[in-house]
Amino acid sequence: MADGFFWYDVMTTDTAAAKKFYADVVGWETQPQGPDYTVFSINGIGVAGLMDIPDDAKGMPPCWMGYIHVADVAAKIAEIQREGGKLMKGPITIEGIITFAVVSDPQGTGFLIATPVPQGPVERPARNAPGTVGWHELYAQDWEKVWPFYEKLFGWTKLHTVDMGPRGVYQLFATGGADAAGGMMTRPHEVPVSYWNFYSVVPAIGAAAAKITDGGGQIMVPPMQVPGGGWILQARDPQGAVFALTSASQ
Numbered sequence: 001m002a003d004g005f006f007w008y009d010v011m012t013t014d015t016a017a018a019k020k021f022y023a024d025v026v027g028w029e030t031q032p033q034g035p036d037y038t039v040f041s042i043n044g045i046g047v048a049g050l051m052d053i054p055d056d057a058k059g060m061p062p063c064w065m066g067y068i069h070v071a072d073v074a075a076k077i078a079e080i081q082r083e084g085g086k087l088m089k090g091p092i093t094i095e096g097i098i099t100f101a102v103v104s105d106p107q108g109t110g111f112l113i114a115t116p117v118p119q120g121p122v123e124r125p126a127r128n129a130p131g132t133v134g135w136h137e138l139y140a141q142d143w144e145k146v147w148p149f150y151e152k153l154f155g156w157t158k159l160h161t162v163d164m165g166p167r168g169v170y171q172l173f174a175t176g177g178a179d180a181a182g183g184m185m186t187r188p189h190e191v192p193v194s195y196w197n198f199y200s201v202v203p204a205i206g207a208a209a210a211k212i213t214d215g216g217g218q219i220m221v222p223p224m225q226v227p228g229g230g231w232i233l234q235a236r237d238p239q240g241a242v243f244a245l246t247s248a249s250q
Contacts, residue, residue, distance in 0.1 A: 003176075009065050010049075011057070020215075021216070024215055025212055036051060045125050063241050100113065130202060136199075139186075143184040171184050
């Protein structure tokens with residue numbers, strides 16, 4: 001059984017400003033969960049979270065991180081370490097909610113592994129509904145060398161590739177079933193570090209782009225059409241966290 005991303009957090013330096021920005025841009029509702037965490041939701045269904053950069057990570061830039069579902073966090077940590085990845089923090093259990101750990105792949109790209117509690121069926125929004133995360137993209141140091149790590153550890157499968165000319169090959173992958181969940185590529189020279197980028201679905205890419213700039217964000221890759229007819233953009237929020245958007249409509 002393949003394991004895929006199921007939750008996403010933005011860690012930032014100004015949670016009040018980030019909450020307003022993403023509510024405006026993506027259309028998320030915001031629900032406080034304790035004094036230090038805000039849930040972004042769609043029709044009351046949580047899809048992502050917002051928090052301050054933790055004290056033990058002060059100095060790191062604001063960023064988005066994704067959680068990959070696993071059945072046993074401790075067992076998966078051991079597998080990750082055997083395959084050349086690293087444990088950065090954890091495992092940590094928040095009673096009645098989740099057990100998680102912060103890890104990295106063999107090329108240093110960070111992500112989280114987690115087992116939610118309870119482990120039974122959880123209400124989820126419809127696939128690719130506005131406000132969901134519709135695409136997961138890895139800018140790797142070398143995607144061909146790191147691919148076997150994700151394939152072996154999480155059961156991901158290769159789909160077709162897209163030739164991007166001088167930028168190399170873009171490898172689409174699935175995390176269960178036949179539909180693509182994302183893609184990976186070797187990072188271009190202008191991207192200084194490897195990282196996972198997450199694309200939230202919005203009703204129309206042009207309107208969302210305007211909201212980004214109106215809200216103090218910066219467009220890094222302007223709206224562009226991609227194979228299949230969809231539209232994407234990449235941006236930074238006002239605090240500097242990189243994020244991306246996707247839409248079926250211009």
